[in-house]
Amino acid sequence: MNLYDNAPMEKGLFDGLRGKHSLQLVFLVSLALSNLFPAPTFATSWEYPFVVWNGYMYEVVDEKVSEVDRKIGQVTRYSDMETYAGNFSNAYEKGTNYWSIQNINTDEAIAVEVSDGVFKKALRRGEYGGGKYDYFSIVTKVIIVVVGGSCVSYFVLKKLKY
Known part of the structure; x- marks a missing residue:
């Protein structure tokens, strides 16, 4: 018998995070990461026509x-x-x-x-180059959010031993 078997369990940060809650975590992490990489803005006036x-x-x-x-x-x-x-x-x-x-x-x-x-x-x-940059930025942002959200979610779920 282990000394800690009868000790009260500490409540962890991610206790109870299972099933649909893990999908909510992925969404929230992805949303947070997407705000780290705002879309580029362009000037509304030019030097010449x-x-x-x-x-x-x-x-x-x-x-x-x-x-x-x-x-x-x-x-x-x-x-x-x-x-x-x-x-x-x-x-x-x-x-x-x-x-x-x-x-x-x-x-x-x-x-x-x-x-x-x-x-x-x-x-x-x-x-x-005006139109080209928009597509590159969107694709890059989507990749970063998906990969980042997946990595964070993986480590959280691993900690939960899901």
Whole structure:
């Protein structure tokens, strides 16, 4: 017989945590971990009006274009408050057409049809990363929360000898 067999048991922090309560623990731990990694925020104003085409940002400048070649795309999403993936613009409405410019490579510039038959030059400024970061952040956050919540829950349940 052990000296401690008749001793009163101390109430542990996780005593009575079984079944549906363990799922509640996983949820609470995951919720707490998700708050450690807030979603990124983006500025609601930009230095200049732009359009995005084929993953590149083009700054729309105040220079008219008279000789366009062919239609190459259009704005698929507009917002002056948030960033989006795809052919996004912070200045031009959905449906605004993009055109190639005669004798100018699209790696250098494109034309934006600002009104019927009126085109402005848009100079390529570099790769657009606005929409890409959102998806990476969401996936990373989900992975951290799931793995972290599972690890904490595993150790709690192990302590309970579940």
